[in-house]
Amino acid sequence: MANVSVIGSGPAGCILAYALLGDGHDVTVYSDRTPAQWLNDSKPTGSNYLWASSIDIERELGMDHWSTNMMGGYGVLMDRSRFVGDPNPQVIQGLTEYGRRGCGIDMRMRVSRWLSDLESRGGRLVLETVTPARADRIAFDSDVTVLAAGKADLGRLIPRNEERSVFTKPQRHLAMGVVRSKSGRHVSEWFADRGEFLPQKFNFYADAGEFFWGPWMHKTAGDTFAWLLEARPGGVFDRFGDAQDGMEATEIFKEISREFAPWERHFIDDVEYVEEDPNGWLAGRFVPGVRRAFGRLPSGGLIMPVGDTAITFDPICGQGGNFANRSGKFLAEQITLNAGKSFDEEWMIKVNDLIWSFYGRNQCEYNNIFLQPLERAAQIVMESALHSSSAADELYYGLPHPESIVPALKDERAARAFAERHGVSGLVAAAG
Numbered sequence: 001m002a003n004v005s006v007i008g009s010g011p012a013g014c015i016l017a018y019a020l021l022g023d024g025h026d027v028t029v030y031s032d033r034t035p036a037q038w039l040n041d042s043k044p045t046g047s048n049y050l051w052a053s054s055i056d057i058e059r060e061l062g063m064d065h066w067s068t069n070m071m072g073g074y075g076v077l078m079d080r081s082r083f084v085g086d087p088n089p090q091v092i093q094g095l096t097e098y099g100r101r102g103c104g105i106d107m108r109m110r111v112s113r114w115l116s117d118l119e120s121r122g123g124r125l126v127l128e129t130v131t132p133a134r135a136d137r138i139a140f141d142s143d144v145t146v147l148a149a150g151k152a153d154l155g156r157l158i159p160r161n162e163e164r165s166v167f168t169k170p171q172r173h174l175a176m177g178v179v180r181s182k183s184g185r186h187v188s189e190w191f192a193d194r195g196e197f198l199p200q201k202f203n204f205y206a207d208a209g210e211f212f213w214g215p216w217m218h219k220t221a222g223d224t225f226a227w228l229l230e231a232r233p234g235g236v237f238d239r240f241g242d243a244q245d246g247m248e249a250t251e252i253f254k255e256i257s258r259e260f261a262p263w264e265r266h267f268i269d270d271v272e273y274v275e276e277d278p279n280g281w282l283a284g285r286f287v288p289g290v291r292r293a294f295g296r297l298p299s300g301g302l303i304m305p306v307g308d309t310a311i312t313f314d315p316i317c318g319q320g321g322n323f324a325n326r327s328g329k330f331l332a333e334q335i336t337l338n339a340g341k342s343f344d345e346e347w348m349i350k351v352n353d354l355i356w357s358f359y360g361r362n363q364c365e366y367n368n369i370f371l372q373p374l375e376r377a378a379q380i381v382m383e384s385a386l387h388s389s390s391a392a393d394e395l396y397y398g399l400p401h402p403e404s405i406v407p408a409l410k411d412e413r414a415a416r417a418f419a420e421r422h423g424v425s426g427l428v429a430a431a432g
């Protein structure tokens with residue numbers, strides 16, 4: 001069995017650690033904060049909406065203590081405006097994973113519990129902010145060292161993969177916050193007039209950006225929503241630069257929502273920030289990108305990335321947290337398969353390429369398609385989903401399983417075949 005060091009204690013590091021412990025490895029997790037600090041003093045690193053198949057990973061590893069009680073979303077309801085003020089937004093509604101429930105479960109609560117339980121599972125928790133020099137020492141003493149530090153500066157130990165990284169600038173300026181009902185109504189009522197199931201709610205504006213509502217389980221407030229705003233830099237949604245706290249950011253978001261989604265005004269006055277949680281919000285920006293298979297440290301040790309350190313996704317299609325779970329579990333399986341052999345450069349490149357082929361490439365492509373103006377193929381898929389509920393289900397099944405839909409989103413012939421298969425090629429052709 002291998003002696004594995006995991007630097008960073010977010011979802012990717014914890015999933016990796018638990019999966020390795022299940023396989024009998026010797027695992028140490030280095031965390032810059034205690035379980036109590038994760039719970040009480042930390043911001044979530046994202047809204048982290050997870051689809052059912054990603055929650056399955058936590059269940060398989062005995063890490064899921066919440067999903068039976070989650071409110072959860074069953075699919076997606078998208079209002080797609082071709083421009084700000086579009087009088088007739090297109091409505092594309094469909095199930096995700098054919099109606100299996102996903103949810104954002106407050107990651108601070110998840111990680112805090114996972115770190116508290118780590119030693120009872122056989123792992124070791126070291127509380128320390130790891131520096132580059134310390135990482136060098138850790139890598140020298142371990143069979144495998146994995147960097148799971150999210151977007152933290154320590155990630156620079158592993159070079160960026162320029163061939164796989166498409167962007168050199170942030171594509172959106174981001175803000176998010178957790179909200180509940182002011183009047184005491186159940187938050188699921190906000191969208192009750194829009195269909196038969198509780199959705200993840202998407203509002204797309206081709207020229208301004210996007211905003212989202214995701215069902216959420218807050219650590220103290222319970223059933224809530226996380227709103228996420230993706231502003232095109234310099235555009236009409238780009239208003240969060242001066243927000244000082246979650247209440248202020250939520251008021252800006254409500255103003256945008258009232259102005260650009262007037263059909264949602266009937267519940268917007270009922271929306272309030274979870275005041276008792278000063279950390280339940282974020283505002284900022286970063287450059288999406290991909291890192292190489294490993295970094296080489298001064299003493300000759302190697303360090304390999306997982307989760308956000310491996311691939312930093314813009315949150316537009318909710319890929320990052322789902323990738324954290326998948327890449328964490330997959331990497332653990334690969335370490336187990338290689339136990340007793342050398343964890344050398346060649347092995348790290350092979351594993352990194354596998355993660356890229358199975359998950360990373362398609363997740364990046366799905367995301368990148370929606371970060372940029374839609375090409376004709378993607379337009380055809382969206383038009384098909386507008387006219388056919390089975391096409392909409394297939395489009396949204398692609399969120400957790402991008403490999404199933406990316407070919408049609410990228411290639412016009414595949415997109416036309418998609419329309420044909422769903423019996424709407426005539427309608428799509430008529431729409432031009």
Ligand SMILES: Cc1cc2nc3c(=O)[nH]c(=O)nc-3n(C[C@H](O)[C@H](O)[C@H](O)COP(=O)(O)OP(=O)(O)OC[C@H]3O[C@@H](n4cnc5c(N)ncnc54)[C@H](O)[C@@H]3O)c2cc1C
Pocket residue numbers: 007008009010011012013030031032033045046047048049050104128129130131148149150151152154174175176214228282306307308309315318319320321322323324
């Ligand atoms: C606004 C926003 C919304 C998002 N929404 C979604 C969504 O709906 N669905 C989805 O799937 N994804 C979403 N994401 C992405 C998701 O939150 C991340 O991909 C996910 O949290 C990555 O997990 P991670 O474990 O790799 O990193 P992190 O969650 O960042 O955890 C890494 C942790 O490592 C620790 N650490 C860092 N440096 C050190 C150090 N030097 N020493 C010791 N410990 C250290 C810190 O505690 C840090 O928090 C969103 C992101 C953002 C910004």
